[in-house]
Amino acid sequence: MRPALLAPYVAVTTVHLVADVSGAHALADATQVLLMPALALFLITAAPHRDRLLDLTRWALLFSWLGDSVPRLLHDDAQFGAMLGSFLIAQLCYIRGFLPYRERSLWQVRRAWLTPYGLALLALLVACVPAAGVLASAVIIYGCCLAAMATLASGVNALTWIGAGIFMVSDSLIALDAFDVWTQPGHDFWVMATYCAAQLLIVLGVLREASPRLLPNAVPLSRPIPG
16 A cells, blocks of 8 residues: 555644644634545545445445534534434444454454443443433434444454544543533544544554455454454
8 A cells, every 4th residue: 555645634634633733723624524535535545446344434434524514514402413413324334344244353252351342331321311411312322333333343453443442532522522521621632633543543444354455564353352
């Protein structure tokens, strides 16, 4: 794989994060809607052929882009609902893509390792659901799908597993802030930094699995996870 293919995504991500830190909100908003198109362009350019995993990852990036973009056209609760709905579909796309690898995932190889995911999900729901109001059911469904995606990703390879775990962190930060549970300094920066890293790692993992020749030095988790 030619590193230059990643240049647009790296450039947009860098500009976005710098704009966020420096308080250039208009530039941060403009570059956020370019993030997933730039990553999708990298994926399509690096692996122009089609297979099930690649196609579903492309769909996941599309709905992630909608989650980044559509809420800007709405107001108040409708913004959060649109974001949640778009990313829920994105998670379902990832789940469908990762499901054939479940025999290599934590669900089959190291079920005890599912406990931290379950505890993290439970803690997040206990903290956020009481304040979610009419969105409570949607928050529970999304949280369960997010955890399922993160654990199933472990069956593809280490890159998707790490990326999906970081995705959980990013979305958890969003939920804790949205429902006034906990807002940390630099919230937007950390949300977007983890989100950008998570999506990139997932895409690299998908490329490793679907087109191993593109990442010849990478070793997929083709055997049970050690431990």
